[in-house]
Amino acid sequence: MVSTRPVPNLVFRRLRGQRSAGEFAAAVRRAAREIGEQVACDARYIGRVESGEIRCPNYAYERVFLHMFPVAGLADLGFSARETVRGRGARASEADSPARPTTPPPPVLHSDTDEESDVLRRMFMTSGTATVAAASLGLGGASAAAALTSLPAQRRVGDAEVIAVEKAVRQIRLLDDRHGGDGLYRRASQPLRAAYALLDAGTTTRRATADRLHAGAGELAISVGWLAHDSGRFEDARSHYAEALATARVAGDPALEAHAFCNASFLARDTGRPREAVRAAEAGQRAARPLGSARLLALLALREAGGRAGLGDRTGCDRAIGRAYAAFERGASAADPEWMTFFREAELEMLQAQCWSALGDWPRAARHARRATQLQDPHFTRNLALYRAQLTCDLARGGIADEAVTAGHGVLDLLDRVQSSRIRAMLAGAVGVLRAQNASPAVRDFVDRHQVAIRPVPGPKVPSPNAGRA
Structure with a gap:
């Protein structure tokens, strides 16, 4: 007979230390507020975790716990891997297994780690050349296996690997500017896993190198999170942003922390959590103030304004926009982060x-x-499509159908080059408004063209990440 008795989580109990379950629950709630999460943690929940009744926390608690105890995965906190306790596969596994393992499995970076990413991890652990680092990050032409067998082993992580991480960040941003997130997200996850494998190795030769590696891995997590955000994978985006924030906290990097909060605020606004958007933007501003970048403060003030608009706080929104303008007009400076281009x-x-x-x-x-x-640089193809989509929506809702149709055609002109679920959803919303309120020939033609454009067809070939600037 198979035992169904829960196995106590002794690791988590040790982490609580001398604090009572209630005191520890309060610490969890405080940590949640720091990263813009909302969890109803109490002493009963802590007891359920420690007794083993909760074998794996939900995503919100996972982000909070990893913020409190930054580690590679849930296993280090005594939890089971998510895939072993969720869904049909987990039930089948439990039915076939006599008992839960008494020792936790090795920590994993992501639940979708596959054989290829395992190869990447091994390459990073055993090599220190620029060629192997680039191949591992998806930036080189040679296969991972070929690079692994042809190059000598070196167990130190140095400048070459850090440069490869930084290059991956720049290339992903460049491709996103041109193509949007839909076609890039899965591919970009591979270099992200590789970058965090470097952090796991913990064998950097100098403090400066370690700092650059933390910053690069965190920026890569934000870039991949943005691709998830843009392609409608909101839970993935939240996870990546939380990962970046945890990295920033570990490294004591306020610039990375401000960036993570900036994106977390944007995501919260887009997913209907305006109060969280305001809190994250305010936290980002606190982190950014010592950095000396007026433009960064301007962007974070606009993130706050977006959250306040979502709350219906017109006065607060207007004040935040005023602060943003004042900061923006101070001009660019050498302190502005690279990602703010x-x-x-x-x-x-x-x-x-x-x-x-x-x-x-x-x-x-x-x-x-x-x-x-009118102001947008045509180089930023995705943003040009986004701005036109926003204009289409606002004109349609304002009853200016003819100009909305013209702007909408401008979006359709770019959809063969831009893959963004976010932009497509905005345009679909505008089409719905136009269809409901106006039956003119121009509107009908636009609606018909939109229907053709959104039919499932093979997407455009997205250049490999080693493609140069056009």
Whole structure:
């Protein structure tokens, strides 16, 4: 007969230390607030974890626990891997197994780690050349296995590997600017796993190298999180942003922390959690103030404005936009982070358009969105499509059908090059509004063209990450 008795989580009990279950639950709630999560943790929940009744926490608790105890995976906290306790496969596994293992499995970086990423991890652990680092991060032409067998072993992580991580970040951002997140997310997850494998190795030769490696891995996590965000994989995005925030906290890196909070705020706004968006933006501003970048503070103020708009707080939104303008007008500086190349006047206008749209002020939103499309550099193809989609939505909701149709055609013109679920969803919403309120020939033609454009067809070939600038 198979035993179904839970196995106590002694690891988690040791982490609690001398604190009572209630005191520890309060610490969990505080940690959740730090990263913009909401968990109803109490002494009973802690007891269920320690008794083994909860074998694996939900995603929100996972992010909080890994923020409190930054590790490679849940196994280090005494939990079972998610795939062993979720769904049909987990039930089958439990039915076939006489008991839960008495020792936790080795920690994993992600539950979807496959054979290829295992090869990447081994390569990083055993080699220190630039060629192998680049191949492992998906930036080289040679296969991982070939690189592994042809190059000498070296157990130190040095500048070559760090440079490869930093290059991966830049290439992913470049491809996202051109193509959007849908076609890139799965491929970008591979170099992210490899970068965190480098951190796991813990064999950097200098403190400066270690700091760069933490920063690079964290920035890579944010970049991959953004691709997940843009392609509608919101839970994946939350996980990646939390991973970046944990990395920032471990490394004591306020610039990375500000970036992680900035993206977390944006995601919260997009997923209907405006209060969380405000809190994350405020936390990002606290982290950013000592850095000396007025443009970063401007962007974070706009993230706060977006959250306040979602709350219906017009006054608070207007004040945050005012702070953003004041900071933006102080100009660019050497302290501005590299990742902020997209934040120009066009983006300033676009984020304001989104605020006024959330508040239902369609004419004002359309004015800002129209200006964003006029100012945008055509190099940022994805953002150009995004700005036109925002303009289409605002004009449609404001009853200006003819101009909305013109802007909508401009989006359709770019969809063969841009793969973004977010942009497609925005355009679909505008089409629904136009179809409901206007039956003119121009609207019918646009609706028909949209229907053709969204039919499932093979997507465009996205260049490999070693492609150069056009």
